[in-house]
Amino acid sequence: MPDSAVAVYSGGMDSTVMLRSMLESGVTVKGALSIDYGQKHRKEIEAAREICEELGVKHQVADLRGIASLFGHSGLTDSETKVPEGHYEEVSMKQTVVPNRNMILISVATAWAITEEAEAVAYAAHSGDHAIYPDCREAFASALDQAIQLCDWSSVWLYRPFVNLSKREIVVEGSRLGAPLSKTWSCYKGEALHCGKCGTCIERREAFHLAEIEDPTSYASDAPSLDSLIQCDWRYSE
Amino acid sequence: MPDSAVAVYSGGMDSTVMLRSMLESGVTVKGALSIDYGQKHRKEIEAAREICEELGVKHQVADLRGIASLFGHSGLTDSETKVPEGHYEEVSMKQTVVPNRNMILISVATAWAITEEAEAVAYAAHSGDHAIYPDCREAFASALDQAIQLCDWSSVWLYRPFVNLSKREIVVEGSRLGAPLSKTWSCYKGEALHCGKCGTCIERREAFHLAEIEDPTSYASDAPSLDSLIQCDWRYSE
Numbered sequence: 480m481p482d483s484a485v486a487v488y489s490g491g492m493d494s495t496v497m498l499r500s501m502l503e504s505g506v507t508v509k510g511a512l513s514i515d516y517g518q519k520h521r522k523e524i525e526a527a528r529e530i531c532e533e534l535g536v537k538h539q540v541a542d543l544r545g546i547a548s549l550f551g552h553s554g555l556t557d558s559e560t561k562v563p564e565g566h567y568e569e570v571s572m573k574q575t576v577v578p579n580r581n582m583i584l585i586s587v588a589t590a591w592a593i594t595e596e597a598e599a600v601a602y603a604a605h606s607g608d609h610a611i612y613p614d615c616r617e618a619f620a621s622a623l624d625q626a627i628q629l630c631d632w633s634s635v636w637l638y639r640p641f642v643n644l645s646k647r648e649i650v651v652e653g654s655r656l657g658a659p660l661s662k663t664w665s666c667y668k669g670e671a672l673h674c675g676k677c678g679t680c681i682e683r684r685e686a687f688h689l690a691e692i693e694d695p696t697s698y699a700s701d702a703p704s705l706d707s708l709i710q711c712d713w714r715y716s717e
Numbered sequence: 718m719p720d721s722a723v724a725v726y727s728g729g730m731d732s733t734v735m736l737r738s739m740l741e742s743g744v745t746v747k748g749a750l751s752i753d754y755g756q757k758h759r760k761e762i763e764a765a766r767e768i769c770e771e772l773g774v775k776h777q778v779a780d781l782r783g784i785a786s787l788f789g790h791s792g793l794t795d796s797e798t799k800v801p802e803g804h805y806e807e808v809s810m811k812q813t814v815v816p817n818r819n820m821i822l823i824s825v826a827t828a829w830a831i832t833e834e835a836e837a838v839a840y841a842a843h844s845g846d847h848a849i850y851p852d853c854r855e856a857f858a859s860a861l862d863q864a865i866q867l868c869d870w871s872s873v874w875l876y877r878p879f880v881n882l883s884k885r886e887i888v889v890e891g892s893r894l895g896a897p898l899s900k901t902w903s904c905y906k907g908e909a910l911h912c913g914k915c916g917t918c919i920e921r922r923e924a925f926h927l928a929e930i931e932d933p934t935s936y937a938s939d940a941p942s943l944d945s946l947i948q949c950d951w952r953y954s955e
Binding site: 512541543544546549581583585586587589590591594614622625631 | 750753777779780781782783784787816817818819820821823824825827828829831832851852854856857860861863864865866867868869870
């Protein structure tokens with residue numbers, strides 16, 4: 480664990496539990512960085528700001544909207560592309576991938592870490608992400624760690640504590656630490672409440688269910704019931 | 718050499734010679750990417766656009782000004798910090814370093830390469846950069862190459878043809894290929910003409926001199942003479 484770090488911080492469950500865990504362990508968190516890449520679910524940035532205020536962590540938003548047009552069509556940024564619903568399956572969820580998103584986020588966070596003289600960049604990718612997001616794999620994180628250790632005279636490294644944990648285990652850890660899970664935002668649609676049926680909402684609901692911890696999230700009134708999700712093996716489509 | 722690539726393209730000599738060399742070798746250049754990070758020498762972006770038009774290469778500018786504030790104080794972006802003059806010595810030129818700039822540029826170019834279905838990202842760091850810019854070293858480029866090969870299902874790699882060439886060798890190669898060297902822009906000050914005395918101007922002049930090729934650049938009227946630069950071992954201060 481580093482002595483000091485800046486965190487790549489989405490305002491979602493994984494990075495919130497990571498932030499809480501670092502604070503618990505006495506890491507000096509020099510800041511949490513959210514990226515505005517024109518995502519539809521801008522509520523995650525608001526959630527990030529509120530949680531940082533609660534945790535006493537400096538919060539910064541890096542505005543990357545100027546490069547969003549290069550990313551091509553992604554369900555997360557393109558107003559004409561619909562966010563896919565249903566479980567995180569390869570076919571539908573690939574539409575939500577912003578190419579090379581994690582390297583962009585981590586490279587910007589590394590620039591910030593150098594400026595803030597932090598020892599590490601903390602990044603909360605977890606094992607459940609691997610099957611669909613190549614840039615959440617440990618092999619990728621390990622190669623990127625090597626690169627960021629060489630990018631400057633002052634060495635910065637990539638702290639990735641959850642890379643071998645499941646979402647269920649992250650929920651268990653977050654609950655144990657008293658992390659503000661109810662304030663975190665996951666839903667890709669970014670409406671008033673979590674929709675309860677997009678890939679990330681279903682993953683969230685599944686994680687609480689498997690962890691046997693009550694889900695504190697308010698879902699939209701037309702969200703499918705937990706029972707119906709379980710019965711259809713967590714795959715839901717309208 | 719890749720079959721197709723997008724280039725990280727500054728509009729300076731190194732990346733212009735790289736672009737010309739790839740076209741000469743039959744590489745499909747899917748585009749050249751300049752980054753607007755709020756640099757004072759915005760003329761390099763204009764130069765990049767003009768040269769791409771001449772070479773028939775698609776040119777894009779990625780607007781990263783939204784994150785410039787995270788970079789801290791750099792002589793290249795901060796209006797209150799003066800661009801240092803004199804030869805590329807460690808002490809003065811470190812002031813011009815934008816932290817982790819090359820990883821940010823390459824990660825954004827990689828996102829574009831994935832979108833454009835290009836095989837590689839081409840990047841023109843050369844051996845003379847190594848002593849002052851850690852992110853121009855081959856060890857860094859090699860680690861980053863590993864990371865970008867893993868960042869997506871489609872493999873992209875980092876083509877870095879000049880990593881073991883000197884600036885003199887690049888000028889020789891550019892001249893041989895008929896690259897539009899006179900249209901390239903180097904000067905960090907970004908005024909009407911090259912100042913002839915900042916680190917990158919002196920490096921430029923020195924490269925032509927060592928290559929024994931006439932320098933086609935128009936320098937400002939108060940630029941020191943070539944003779945005076947040679948006499949003081951290329952180190953000039955006002």
